[in-house]
Amino acid sequence: MAAAAVQTALHTPVPAIRGVKTTPMGKPKFQLPLQRPLPPAAYFKSPFDPFKHLAYHxxxxxxxxxxxxxxxxxxxTIGVSEPFELFTPEAVCTMRNEVLSDEVWDNCRFSSSIAACQLRGMAPQYAKFVYDAWSNPETLRIVSEIAGVDLVPVMDYEIAHINVSVNDNPDGENQAAPVVNWHRDSYPxxxxxxxxxxxxxxxxxxxxKTGSGEIMKVRGPQMGSAVVLQGRYIEHIALPSTNCRERITMVTSFRPKNPIIADDSQLLTVxxxxDLSEIYNQWTDYRVEIAEERCKSLIKGIREKKRVGRDFDVDGVKGQLxxxxxxxxxxxxxxVDPAQYQINDSEEEREEQASTRMKKRARMT
Structure with a gap:
């Protein structure tokens, strides 16, 4: 395989992710999470410091x-990690204050058929500490080491996607709804x-969901801990929980740092x-930049072969093109033009029924 060829040794294309139906968010049906944040001036005292705010060991x-x-x-080759300590309590407190602020709640809140409440697109405008934490080279080194491949955030919009689930009766038998239903992620x-x-x-x-259709469980992380998951290729769900008032998770999505490695990212679930204007801008920016790097790699390889007197590699060049x-x-x-994006109700109902069956199987295992 030519050096410039897109790397596909481990790569097998995955099925298209099912569509997601948006539901009007309006005001939340549940109370706002406990421990509401302080005004920004009261908590943002210093920038993210990896020596102070990272807890990984x-x-x-x-x-x-x-x-x-x-x-x-x-x-x-890595599918998923067990939970590991990543950020200190002070870092988590600062992150909570940023992402649960009124300005984030008012401007970045969404709901869909797979999640009742999501906060998206707040970094860096409303969440500078969070943005710096996930962009820091040491944080990226840790995540990449665990994933087994060098990674970078897909784009700013996918830094610190927040899933919120609230249980109005934490002491009773009722379960909080799943944070997110069965799905594959849009990014690697x-x-x-x-x-x-x-x-x-x-x-x-x-x-x-394993390759054989069986259910495998990975224990949930504690506050400040995290898991790394190759979620684009593994169907998964965050199962319901009891004995807790809230469950708030922060999800940052990653793609390969090396532009030559295959990238199966798509936007169907997100x-x-x-905010379509913002995500389309960032999507186009990063994808065209990768294409540019691949073009540079291709022409470099062509020129090098010509310089040393080798024949033009017709099949190799055509494959890369x-x-x-x-x-x-x-x-x-x-x-996609928003006016052209529609989800068939019957298809959505079939997916919901399949998701319900999978939830029951997961709880019984």
């Missing part, structure tokens, strides 16, 4: 894609950080819960 246990029955899929990797006190939480594991065309076509296809 030991490589966690990891499950490979082969362990999950999905060998040779994805961009890494995610790092999911717990922002709630989960010390007495019952349930709340992440359930994964398009309905996004075909990959570029597919990549740009995917970039184009994901930019």
């Amino acid at each position: 030991t490589m966690p246990a990891r499950h490979t894609m082969a362990d999950i029955g999905l060998e040779n899929q994805g961009i890494s 990797f995610v790092c999911v950080l717990m922002l709630s006190d989960a010390s007495e939480m019952k349930g709340g594991e992440t359930a994964l 398009r309905p819960v996004s 075909s990959d570029l065309i597919k990549f740009l076509q995917k970039t184009h296809d994901e930019i």
